[in-house]
Amino acid sequence: MNLDSTALFYQRMQQSWLKAIGIIRLVAGGGGTPLFAGVVLIGLYFGYKRFLEWMPSSFPAGLLTGLVLSLLLTSSRIRTWIKPADPVFLLPAETKMNGYFRASLCYSSLVHIIHLALALLLLSPLLAAGAPEDRSPLWLLFALLSLAQILNVLIEWQSMRLLCKWSRRKIRGIAFLRFLLNFLWTEASMDRQWVGLLVLFCIMAGVWLGQVAVTPAFPLPWDELKKQEQRLLARYYHWAGWFVDLPAVQQPIRRRHIWVRIADRFTNYRKNPLLYLYWRHFFRKSELYAVFFRLLLWAIIMMALFPNPWVIFGIYLAASLMLFSQLPALIDANSYPAALKLYPLPKAAFKNSLARIGTVLSGMQALILTMVIAGFHWLSFAGTLLFLAYGLILSMIMAGLKKRSVPPQK
Known part of the structure; x- marks a missing residue:
């Protein structure tokens, strides 16, 4: 089988980037997206500036910077653009795929180094405000961290190759060891401890070479590469889906035993099978699960930056609108087996189930944000109540509006 695997990788990379540019243009052309992005960036700028002004001299800026950079170095995901059908159609050419994955490692290293540069630029004011004058200059710190980033990508690739031989617990242990080594490397790079850097380099290189020595040449981790690519695509689509409607990406099913048990306990599948099905779909597969928690985090950050009573009320209103705008995806018939259409249930049952889920989620959102507001004293006691x-009433009103606006299932 004649195959130029390197050319195949760059062909897929070009197609992916062209598609990504199209999505970015759709997002940027959205009605409120530029305004929303501008408000968030301005808010983050002033919040960061206020934090730097408040920061005392004893604040562990170097420690915080080291933790952030260590997490960034450890999270060295490898982009391969492996498609679902590749384990079947490319398996005969497995021995000729070295060029493909070599190009993938080079591309992934370059992307992670760019992320590292952006993170250093954002953290440089914090590092300059809390660091002594004898710390490494920014260019030297970037060069040393880039070297560590390349080693992390190589170790991550070998860890994926060893999934066919080692348990996931052992792979996680290697990842935790990398995090500790990355933290020590970051601290040693900031303090220019050359002996420590040499020792850490030998340890990380030894980990990589040890993995190479025990890694079998074949088979390649096709299933893991396919699943990782699907998770990565789903994450990108989730973020873009906040602003524009995009076709769904196949999302892997997650167990989430605790949440599913809670849903099973409080939902009677005999009396309301749709509500039972929707809750399980929400926890195990739905994109809304991640959106719900991201909206909570976004609302908390914005309330912390602008602790004004009217702004807090407006932020909650915006978060509720964004949550309810995503809810119809939960009852999309394309996400369920065709047997769902054969349920002998009235059309109103679909809307009623969606409205109940929307009421519960918005009520939970209001309760969690109220607890955060009370804990940080952003409002008075009367204002918190x-x-x-306000949140509970708004959730019931918006659930009723959503119930009337959602078209019936076909």
Whole structure:
């Protein structure tokens, strides 16, 4: 089988980037997207500036910077653009795929180094404000961290190759060891401890060479590469889906035993099978599960940056609108087996189930944000109670509106 695997990789990379540019243009052309992005960036800028002004001299800026950079170095995902059919059609050419994955490692290293440069630029004011004058200059720190980033990508690739031989617990242990080594490397790079850097380099290189020595030449981790690519694509689509409607990406099913048990306990599948099915879909496969928690995090950050009572009420309103705008995806018949259409249930049952889920999620959102507001004293006691009542009433009103606006299932 004649195959130029390197050319195949760059062909897929070009197709992916062209598609990504199209999605970015759709997102940027959205009605409120530029305004929303501008408000968020301005808010983050002033919040960061206020934090730097408040930061005392004893604040562990170097420690915080080291933790952030260590997490960034450890999270060295490898982009391969492996498609679902590749384990079947490319398996005969497995021995000729070295060029493909070599190009993948080079591309992934370059992308992670660019992320590292952006992170250093963002963290440089924090590092300059809390670091002594004898710390490494930014260019030297970037060069040393880039070297560590390349080693992390190589170790991550060998860890994926060893999934056919080692348990996932052992692979996670290697990842935790990398995090500790990356933290020590970051601290030694900032303090220019050359002996420590040499020792750490030998340890990380030894880990990589040890993995290479025990890694079998074949088979390649096709299933893991396919699943990782699907998760990565799903994450990108989730973020873009906040602003524009995009076709769904096949999302892997997750167990989430605790949440599913709670849903099973409080939902009677005999009396309301649709509600039972939707809750399980929400926890195990739905994109809304991640959106719900991201909206919570976004609302908390924005409330912390602008602790004004009217702004807090407006932020909660915006978060609720964004949550309810995503809810119809939960009852999309394309996400369920065709047997769902044969259920002998009235059309209103689909809307009623969706409205109940929307009420519960929005109520939970209001309750969690109220607890955060009370803990940080952003509002008075009376204002906190008023916010809770406002959130619960708003959730019921919006659930009723969503119930009437969703078209019936076909």
